[in-house]
Amino acid sequence: MRKRYTIEVAASSKLVVYCPQELLLDMEIKKIAFGSRAIEVDFVPLPKNKNIIVISKEIQKLLLFPDFAIKMHVFVDHQVLTIGPLVGIFTAGFTPFPIRPIGERTNFFSKLLSVKTNVGAIPFVFGEQHINWEQGTINGYFYHDNNWQTVEVPFPHVIYDRLPNRKSERNPKLVKVKEILQKDYLIPWYNPGFFSKLDIYERLHQDHSVSFLLPETHPFTSFSLIENMLSQYGHIYIKPINGSLGLGVHQILYDRTQDEYYCRYQDRKGVNRLQKFTSLEGLFQTVFSNRNLDKMIVQQGIHLMRHEQRPIDFRIHTNKDNNGEWHVTALAAKIAGRGSVTTHTRSGGEIKTVAEIFQQEECHLYTEKLENAALLLSKSIANNMEGIIAEIGFDLGIDKHGDIWLFEANSKPGRSIFSHPELKEFDQLSCKLSMAFAVFLTEQSILHPEEVIKW
Template identity: 45%
Template sequence: MMYTLKISEKGQRTVWLPSTIHISGQMEVLFGSYSAPCCFISRSDNQNEIIISNDLAKKLKIPFQSHVCLFLDEQSVHLGPLIGIFTAGFKKSNIRPIGKRTFFFAKLLAKEKEVGGFTFIFGAHHINWETGTINGYFYTKNGWEQFEVPFPNVIYNRLPNRRTENEATFQQIKYKLKNEYLIPWFNENFFNKWEIYRMLQNHPSALPYLPETHAHPTEEMVQMMLKKYKHIYMKPADGSLGLGIYEIIEAKDKNSYYCRYRDEYEQNRLRKFPSLSSLWREIFTEKKMTHYIIQEGIPLIRYKGRQVDFRIHTNKNKSGQWQVSAIAAKVAGKGSVTTHIHNGGIVKTLDEIFEHEQERCFVTEKLKKAALTLSHCLEEKIGAAVGEIGFDFGIDKKWNVWMFEANSKPGRSIFTHPKLKKYEELTTTLSLEYGVYLSEQIITNPEAIIT
């Protein structure tokens, strides 16, 4: 339940609670990692308000009046929660403090009024280890403002890319906050394609959705896979945005091979080679194949002659349950090896792809079932808190669903479609709802949290 938190100049070390909350006398009140002894007084009116004396608000470093949740454990009352979003790429600007990503974070933080609590973004240089505080950026009615607040109840990792995430500084910060301060993180790492496949291939519920995949491809492995499937994909295990992906196709006469990819000039290429050996020598000899995977090619359904795949977002809600939060189709650009927008791909709704309602409902249910099944499987195998996943699925000509990729920090490009805007709002709201849920769990039921 949400309450309006107000700060009063009256009284000292006092919190006035609604009459529906039966607490009185001396106890501790907490905000994030900060705590203070105080006196709780139950008010006689029916207002859904929590009032805190100004001296106590300052001591706890509560930045301003807002809407909050209240959680109880055996010895204390927790106000908040305080959710920190960890990222990088800050600029010296009060208008656009995170550069091009400022608008995304503004939309995300604007949702805190709907779920309760305080949400802020911060980077490595905003942490004050000596005082256990963070100079966090809050999105208020006045725009972006910085306030010094305690360490948060939970942290949502929104580092922009794998390179940044793998830097020693960020790894040390995450380790310290997680293991020394016992602050749970969610979506704490980017997914690796091979690691995800390796986890899921041992899960019987996930196995029907997995195309055959192998790590560290060799020319012999490509030959074996082509003999079996006629076309395959080579993908960087840590890739994103469709970069570095190659499609290899064996010609029908088996006397030549085609390779489709995007070159260094960002042009889609289709090249023909007289043999697999000549293709391998020219395209892959100088690449570090230990960073690649090879994957079975799936004969996908098409829209106006072009391949279609599907992006499905799943989120955990305020009850900690998985739900499908967005579905979109992506149509490949002309000559493109992927359906990514920067490769010429086009976002479509399922209504636009499937004109007949019965067919559309059939596909929607298959995609939802696959997404929810795999969300549960991944959470079980990863063994860490996951609040959102973006899946890339394909559907073959026999209507089987295949998982090509799972993303722990899914892109937002599908929401450029005007009919998908409402789902963008839903995904951002659910991310904060899960932060509230995780905070409540760590306070009221800490043994249930996987660390």
């Protein structure tokens, strides 16, 4: 049974830990650990009904335990009492400004770190430049009492990957850090890497429990592929394999009656464009002349449900909780901007709650359908992708027949939907579960390390 205790620090130099009697009943404990630090101490039982753990100032100093009086989880295994979890959130893009240490993402990280009291974890943010390899410590950024401060702590129990983009993910320095911390220090690392659209499609396509949710998708190979898909579906999408934020997405439509092609896209100046062409070759020579088509996918067009004559899709966030179970933590509708090829807000899209666009009965029906699809997909992705995945953002569509379709899965989902006033509580919930999963992962890594290594 997992339990939490308040950790108090006594003004003493003794290497003695006072703890509840229940922890000492069935086992001998010789060490106390926090993060990667462990020291031998004496354990003394407290009087009955005292549900705290008291460590001395000397133990606090040796463990590099921060001075935050919050209820922490306690894990006991192999004569070691571990308090934690200490959660390192790995990212890049730090600034020299104390009030905004992570630039425009500072506000998100402050919300993420503010859930520590609810979750019973001590999270901090760090980059490769904050690691002291010789000492085995990190000068991490903590958010406490509405202020940012740097505190030296041991290497964490687990690491939550929040690298901001694919460029930072490919940075050789950051790749090396991840490799060393995972392989040499055996620190579990969750939510690694950005998904490739084609990779996700190919893996999920093999899983019959979710393959019916996938629109037909292929790497770009030839004009004949596009001709065939246009004749079958009437319109298609061409997307970058590793794109995000709707950048580089093109919709191609074929008008059978006029034998004409249309291309809807956003140009490099951010203007929504719709152009007409008499041939597919002419369209590609004009629109794709400077694009590497080898890095694009071709996807079946879906005739989406509309709201006020504008296509809508849905963003669903899922997270694993402190028992390793998947939950839907947020659901919102995204309505395309006028003339836009995507529903992104940067292209004029709007965010609405599902209740704002459906009547009550429909709202219940489609919420259930979308949530069930997102949970099925989450389990399939977690089972079929490498690494420990505990958070996903899905873009799902509903067609005119009421069927659900997967357009995209994001391992580092954007958070624009939380700008809607009625979705604020879900913003906090997704942050809370992102940290709560660290409790589960820490417990598994202590009690069943061989299982975590397999993940």
